[in-house]
Structures are given as structure tokens and as C-alpha cells.
Amino acid sequence: MNRFAKLGGLLGIAYCIAGFVLVFLGWNGAASNDSASAQFPYLISGGIAGLGLVVVGAALIVAHSLRTDRVELRGSIDDLRSAIEHMSASAGTAVASTGSSAGANRLAGTDNVEGDVVLAGAESYHRTTCSLVADQSDVVAMPLEEAAASGRAACRVCNPGGDA
Structure with a gap:
């Protein structure tokens, strides 16, 4: 100054x-x-x-x-x-x-699952591309129908099961 x-x-x-x-x-x-x-x-x-x-x-x-x-x-x-x-x-x-393939590593065992695959947490389920679960390790890959039937809520951000 x-x-x-x-x-x-x-x-x-x-x-x-x-x-x-x-x-x-x-x-x-x-x-x-x-x-x-x-x-x-x-x-x-x-x-x-x-x-x-x-x-x-x-x-x-x-x-x-x-x-x-x-x-x-x-x-x-x-x-x-x-x-x-x-x-x-x-x-x-x-x-x-x-590494950039963390999401691919989580979905490696889901080749035999029919239908849409979602990532289910404790209370909600998300699309595999959802940014809210990108770095979480406690989510499980499962079919969309099974995640919806388990009582988990759909993510409000990525809206899995809705129109893309």
C-alpha cells in the first residue's frame, strides 16, 4: 500500500x-x-x-x-x-x-444381475453414477426391484427407477 x-x-x-x-x-x-x-x-x-x-x-x-x-x-x-x-x-x-475406476470395482460382481443395478446404502438407493455415493464404501450393488422392495427410499438427486 x-x-x-x-x-x-x-x-x-x-x-x-x-x-x-x-x-x-x-x-x-x-x-x-x-x-x-x-x-x-x-x-x-x-x-x-x-x-x-x-x-x-x-x-x-x-x-x-x-x-x-x-x-x-x-x-x-x-x-x-x-x-x-x-x-x-x-x-x-x-x-x-x-484410481478412477472405484465405481467399476464395486459393480464387478453384478454381471449376472438382470435389470437395472443400483447402489443401496442403509436408507436409500442411488444410480451407479450418482455423485452422492461416489466415494462411499458402505454401499452395496443390487437390482433396482430388490432395493425398492427392501424399504429404502429412492435418492432425490439421481432418481433411480425414474426417467433418465
């Missing part, structure tokens, strides 16, 4: 203070005169110029705040990106070591 990073916020605060001082001086000068024609120069020089300084100062403060938020968000995104890269690198080595 450079040395001018806080300048926008500090300059905005200074402009707002100067604007309020000008508004006060304009009001004070206008209040000391009885006629409207004598008050008019104070309203223009103090009131409008002061209001302009307050608006510009507030805009500088908002811009500084947005800039600060953007820098913080960029840092958070960089941290998140590095964490995801770290996790994907460690998960990539775990997937490579287990």
Missing part, C-alpha cells in the same frame, strides 16, 4: 469540515443582515460553496471506502484462491492414488 492510500479519506474529511465552516460563516453573515439583498452574497459564497465542499468531501470519503473495501476483497479472494488450489492439489493426489 502506498503512502497516498489514506489521502482520499483524509482529504474528504478536510473538505467536509471546510464546507461546514463555510456554511456556518455564510449563515452567520446572512443572519446579521435584515434585508434579503444583503443576505444574498452570504448565501452564495458561504452556503452554496460550503454545500459543494461537503458534497465533494463526502464523495471522496465514499470513494476511499470503496477503494479500501476492494483492496480487502481482493486480498480475501487471493487467500480463497490459494486455499482452493492447495485443497485441489491435495485432493488431486488422493484421487490419483485411489
Whole structure:
């Protein structure tokens, strides 16, 4: 972060203070005169110029705040990106070591089963391609009719037995 990073916020605060001082001086000068024609120069020089300084100062403060938020968000995104890269690198080595044919190994003994084959867990049954049971080792391959008759519920995500 450079040395001018806080300048926008500090300059905005200074402009707002100067604007309020000008508004006060304009009001004070206008209040000391009885006629409207004598008050008019104070309203223009103090009131409008002061209001302009307050608006510009507030805009500088908002811009500084947005800039600060953007820098913080960029840092958070960089941290998140590095964490995801770290996790994907460690998960990539775990997937490579287990092999990509884990689902095929579970279904190796089901060549003689007629009909649709599903993977049945303790409470539900899933299609063989369902991502919910992709890494589970406690599921058993069985025919669709047997899984439905066993009282297990069909998966709400992959909907085995329904239209594909």
C-alpha cells in the first residue's frame, strides 16, 4: 500500500469540515443582515460553496471506502484462491492414488444381475453414477426391484427407477 492510500479519506474529511465552516460563516453573515439583498452574497459564497465542499468531501470519503473495501476483497479472494488450489492439489493426489475406476470395482460382481443395478446404502438407493455415493464404501450393488422392495427410499438427486 502506498503512502497516498489514506489521502482520499483524509482529504474528504478536510473538505467536509471546510464546507461546514463555510456554511456556518455564510449563515452567520446572512443572519446579521435584515434585508434579503444583503443576505444574498452570504448565501452564495458561504452556503452554496460550503454545500459543494461537503458534497465533494463526502464523495471522496465514499470513494476511499470503496477503494479500501476492494483492496480487502481482493486480498480475501487471493487467500480463497490459494486455499482452493492447495485443497485441489491435495485432493488431486488422493484421487490419483485411489484410481478412477472405484465405481467399476464395486459393480464387478453384478454381471449376472438382470435389470437395472443400483447402489443401496442403509436408507436409500442411488444410480451407479450418482455423485452422492461416489466415494462411499458402505454401499452395496443390487437390482433396482430388490432395493425398492427392501424399504429404502429412492435418492432425490439421481432418481433411480425414474426417467433418465
